């Protein structure tokens with residue numbers, strides 16, 4: 235769906251991929267209600283736009299785990315929403331499953347899974363009333379193959395992938411285009427924004443890492459949304475992991491363990 239003149243609600247707009255995507259949409263002529271739990275991040279997203287585009291970005295502080303706040307935000311919007319992008323997300327501490335405390339586990343699932351779910355449940359009825367509409371959910375390479383030390387993050391992202399696939403199936407013959415976005419490795423402040431320090435890599439390989447920039451990722455995602463694509467592999471790393479997983483899932487898991495096991499720091 236072409237986003238020029240369209241109204242978009244975008245979570246995670248205060249940093250990284252969400253911020254860069256908000257900028258793309260504003261540059262493309264869309265109007266973005268940018269939601270994030272960090273108001274300073276939202277202010278920065280707006281400030282970083284050229285002055286003539288700043289009115290195209292409306293910051294809305296929102297915790298996506300707060301279902302009532304989502305409904306209040308939705309009911310307070312003075313225009314119908316054409317597109318919902320669920321991009322807000324956090325990672326977990328890089329520890330083995332047994333070492334993850336209950337609070338961290340619940341926090342990750344509440345933001346990534348229930349946050350996405352609450353947003354969709356609040357906005358889907360309105361989207362279905364538009365002549366054309368789009369729902370975009372951001373999963374991860376971890377929706378496809380596991381990253382050691384991110385069991386719960388991966389499970390939350392795999393759940394998003396399956397939910398998105400099901401919604402795609404359920405709304406195939408409707409006005410609603412459903413898009414699943416799968417980033418691999420994109421340089422953002424997700425660790426810091428998740429309240430973590432990244433561990434030193436003590437084992438695993440030392441190969442140069444193919445990490446995309448948030449702007450490049452956003453360009454790919456924006457083009458895919460406008461082209462009405464169903465599934466977006468955002469960068470080189472996720473393309474490689476997907477190819478390997480399709481060929482041999484067990485080999486893919488073992489490769490992930492070898493390449494990323496060092497993130498566990500032991």
Ligand SMILES: NC(=O)c1ccc[n+]([C@@H]2O[C@H](COP(=O)([O-])OP(=O)(O)OC[C@H]3O[C@@H](n4cnc5c(N)ncnc54)[C@H](O)[C@@H]3O)[C@@H](O)[C@H]2O)c1
Nearest residue numbers: 246248249250251271297298322323374419420422424427
């Ligand atoms: N960066 C990567 O390599 C990568 C890889 C795969 C998937 N992803 C996914 O892409 C999405 C964006 O990640 P990013 O790398 O740009 O991270 P980021 O930290 O730069 O941006 C995420 C934003 O979500 C916001 N957020 C966190 N909890 C929230 C809440 N409860 N309510 C509202 N907003 C909240 C944060 O404040 C932050 O501004 C996430 O869903 C992430 O899982 C990122």
